[in-house]
Amino acid sequence: KLYKIANIPGDGIGKEVLPEGVKVLDKVGGLYGFSLDYTDLPWSCEYYVQTGSMMPENGIDILSKHDAIFLGAVGFPGVPDHVSLWGLLLPIRRQFDQYVNLRPIKLMPGMNTPLAKPGKIDFLIVRENTEGEYSDQGMILAEGTDEETVIQHSVFTRKGVDRLLKYGFELAQTREKKLDWATKSNGIYIAMPYWDGRAALMSKNYPDVATAQYHIDILSAHFVRDPARFDVVVASNLMGDILSDLGAACTGTIGVAPSANLNPEGKFPSMFEPVHGSAPDIYGQNIANPIGQIWSGAMMLEHLGEVEAAGAIMRAIEFVLSDETAPRTADMGGTATTQEMGDEVMARLS
Amino acid sequence: KLYKIANIPGDGIGKEVLPEGVKVLDKVGGLYGFSLDYTDLPWSCEYYVQTGSMMPENGIDILSKHDAIFLGAVGFPGVPDHVSLWGLLLPIRRQFDQYVNLRPIKLMPGMNTPLAKPGKIDFLIVRENTEGEYSDQGMILAEGTDEETVIQHSVFTRKGVDRLLKYGFELAQTREKKLDWATKSNGIYIAMPYWDGRAALMSKNYPDVATAQYHIDILSAHFVRDPARFDVVVASNLMGDILSDLGAACTGTIGVAPSANLNPEGKFPSMFEPVHGSAPDIYGQNIANPIGQIWSGAMMLEHLGEVEAAGAIMRAIEFVLSDETAPRTADMGGTATTQEMGDEVMARLS
Numbered sequence: 081k082l083y084k085i086a087n088i089p090g091d092g093i094g095k096e097v098l099p100e101g102v103k104v105l106d107k108v109g110g111l112y113g114f115s116l117d118y119t120d121l122p123w124s125c126e127y128y129v130q131t132g133s134m135m136p137e138n139g140i141d142i143l144s145k146h147d148a149i150f151l152g153a154v155g156f157p158g159v160p161d162h163v164s165l166w167g168l169l170l171p172i173r174r175q176f177d178q179y180v181n182l183r184p185i186k187l188m189p190g191m192n193t194p195l196a197k198p199g200k201i202d203f204l205i206v207r208e209n210t211e212g213e214y215s216d217q218g219m220i221l222a223e224g225t226d227e228e229t230v231i232q233h234s235v236f237t238r239k240g241v242d243r244l245l246k247y248g249f250e251l252a253q254t255r256e257k258k259l260d261w262a263t264k265s266n267g268i269y270i271a272m273p274y275w276d277g278r279a280a281l282m283s284k285n286y287p288d289v290a291t292a293q294y295h296i297d298i299l300s301a302h303f304v305r306d307p308a309r310f311d312v313v314v315a316s317n318l319m320g321d322i323l324s325d326l327g328a329a330c331t332g333t334i335g336v337a338p339s340a341n342l343n344p345e346g347k348f349p350s351m352f353e354p355v356h357g358s359a360p361d362i363y364g365q366n367i368a369n370p371i372g373q374i375w376s377g378a379m380m381l382e383h384l385g386e387v388e389a390a391g392a393i394m395r396a397i398e399f400v401l402s403d404e405t406a407p408r409t410a411d412m413g414g415t416a417t418t419q420e421m422g423d424e425v426m427a428r429l430s
Numbered sequence: 431k432l433y434k435i436a437n438i439p440g441d442g443i444g445k446e447v448l449p450e451g452v453k454v455l456d457k458v459g460g461l462y463g464f465s466l467d468y469t470d471l472p473w474s475c476e477y478y479v480q481t482g483s484m485m486p487e488n489g490i491d492i493l494s495k496h497d498a499i500f501l502g503a504v505g506f507p508g509v510p511d512h513v514s515l516w517g518l519l520l521p522i523r524r525q526f527d528q529y530v531n532l533r534p535i536k537l538m539p540g541m542n543t544p545l546a547k548p549g550k551i552d553f554l555i556v557r558e559n560t561e562g563e564y565s566d567q568g569m570i571l572a573e574g575t576d577e578e579t580v581i582q583h584s585v586f587t588r589k590g591v592d593r594l595l596k597y598g599f600e601l602a603q604t605r606e607k608k609l610d611w612a613t614k615s616n617g618i619y620i621a622m623p624y625w626d627g628r629a630a631l632m633s634k635n636y637p638d639v640a641t642a643q644y645h646i647d648i649l650s651a652h653f654v655r656d657p658a659r660f661d662v663v664v665a666s667n668l669m670g671d672i673l674s675d676l677g678a679a680c681t682g683t684i685g686v687a688p689s690a691n692l693n694p695e696g697k698f699p700s701m702f703e704p705v706h707g708s709a710p711d712i713y714g715q716n717i718a719n720p721i722g723q724i725w726s727g728a729m730m731l732e733h734l735g736e737v738e739a740a741g742a743i744m745r746a747i748e749f750v751l752s753d754e755t756a757p758r759t760a761d762m763g764g765t766a767t768t769q770e771m772g773d774e775v776m777a778r779l780s
């Protein structure tokens with residue numbers, strides 16, 4: 081069996097961690113009887129500086145000929161972040177209707193959480209990924225004057241909200257039958273009460289799932305105070321973005337957190353990338369943690385149907401993290417290089 | 431000297447903690463030679479159920495005749511949160527141009543933080559308080575159909591952003607000369623790069639202040655991982671809201687965090703309230719922590735010019751928190767009632 085994968089290392093530490101993901105995927109493919117055929121795509125801020133755009137005009141077309149997209153990180157000083165992200169990562173999510181951004185938050189054995197009493201942290205953030213607060217729509221009035229006024233539009237559709245909620249509820253049914261959702265309906269007058277209303281309505285189809293609504297501010301506090309209480313957390317694009325970095329930080333490092341940008345219907349390729357960004361501050365030192373990328377690779381294999389191979393990667397990651405003598409990158413308090421950490425996962429694969 | 435204070439206990443635990451704040455204020459007034467004349471205003475969700483609005487039509491007028499507003503919390507199940515908040519708290523902030531929401535995040539001696547290595551946590555969140563993402567403007571298209579689309583407008587003005595930044599920079603100059611600001615300029619295409627631009631421009635007027643921009647997602651992670659690195663953090667309305675609950679949680683409880691809704695020019699009364707909300711889940715049990723309310727009272731006195739009296743309250747709070755034998759409310763792991771905790775602060779006042 082052969083899978084066609086589009087590799088986009090992108091920027092910064094994306095270029096350092098992606099090869100580690102690839103080497104693990106190749107090895108597990110050998111063990112489980114499939115192979116991966118990669119197209120390496122240099123689309124990035126560097127590419128932008130050379131060509132004037134983040135990807136070629138037929139970029140989406142090229143990607144569409146693949147079974148999945150494996151991405152490192154996008155964004156680097158020198159190109160404004162809104163230009164780089166709206167030139168590469170965000171159009172992929174939108175063009176391929178990857179409306180679910182699935183982000184596991186899991187305290188693995190051996191991970192050092194900054195929380196005093198972590199308990200069992202094991203939940204999933206189901207983040208809306210194609211609309212909402214992320215928007216390039218709006219206007220500037222009286223530009224250049226003292227009266228300058230910027231109006232930014234957030235866009236929420238019934239279709240967009242409902243399909244995300246449906247995904248969340250169905251996921252909750254396979255787990256602890258517990259779904260919490262985040263809004264800010266006391267401050268954001270129209271869109272957030274709308275979200276609450278759709279969630280309440282959808283919950284009627286899933287009477288076996290216990291639900292609760294939280295305002296994003298207090299939910300953030302609960303993530304720190306009591307992360308063990310969550311199982312499935314559904315949120316809008318911006319709120320899910322914040323909660324996933326925060327949730328990962330509560331497990332000790334954002335270096336291990338993976339994510340899947342899913343088009344659940346499989347009409348378009350899905351995309352897999354670590355939650356951490358391009359981290360310009362540590363780029364070039366080879367100290368980035370590759371686990372987030374490798375774990376994202378496991379999510380990719382699961383999505384492609386290679387469930388056993390995905391499980392093998394997860395077991396290898398758990399071995400490495402729970403073995404106190406194994407190498408650790410700087411984010412986890414160690415001195416290992418990105419490659420040493422990747423090699424260690426390789427060595428534990430079987 | 432006499433100060434006219436408008437008391438709005440509001441809803442839920444607001445009604446339990448406000449009297450504790452008042453009793454401490456009265457005592458410190460006696461000690462420092464001023465008195466406080468309170469107008470007790472029953473504006474709340476209960477009031478809404480009885481009258482159909484959160485405050486009377488001339489509510490703002492009534493408040494304007496006071497030197498300051500002392501508020502508990504607003505919002506309670508039975509009245510939709512957007513109705514209650516846009517009927518009371520948010521109009522006060524806007525009508526009185528309380529454009530700075532100042533929120534100290536401080537790990538006091540004796541507080542139990544959930545973070546493993548807290549270091550010295552002592553910073554200020556300067557939150558925009560009158561515009562931005564908090565908005566009742568927008569529209570619903572194709573309402574009631576499958577194509578239903580909600581567009582929510584966020585509004586940022588040059589005046590609104592600049593005056594907040596100016597306040598933040600001037601504050602930073604009185605402290606460690608370090609200002610960080612939060613945006614999400616990779617996702618929110620127009621408004622957030624605008625914010626970044628204004629901040630960069632403003633920083634030119636304050637060459638002695640070191641600045642850094644963070645996207646809100648990674649900033650949230652840093653709050654958990656390394657809260658000791660911050661000094662002044664400036665943020666928009668929504669981002670400041672999230673960061674202040676989160677920052678408070680990182681110090682162990684949101685029960686002690688205070689806030690000041692400031693009209694820095696003193697043209698209108700300012701408002702002082704704890705960061706925690708009405709907490710319907712614990713209301714009626716008398717276990718709410720009154721420290722956030724009492725500390726907000728200290729901020730009010732400072733604003734009114736009673737700096738020594740404010741300092742006396744802060745010393746009393748610190749005595750109580752650092753004395754391990756003193757009563758503790760449930761949020762801090764103890765069994766004290768709201769009144770016992772308030773009495774304890776009273777007893778340490780001198």
Ligand SMILES: CC(C)[C@H](C(=O)O)[C@@H](O)C(=O)O
Pocket residue numbers: 266267297504505515519671705707
């Ligand atoms: C109650 C709510 C509208 C309010 C806000 O979000 O501003 C509160 O959370 C706060 O932080 O003061």
Ligand SMILES: CC(C)[C@H](C(=O)O)[C@@H](O)C(=O)O
Pocket residue numbers: 154155165169321355357616617647
């Ligand atoms: C880079 C940025 C646009 C992106 C996002 O906010 O979606 C990233 O933070 C993420 O979480 O995948």
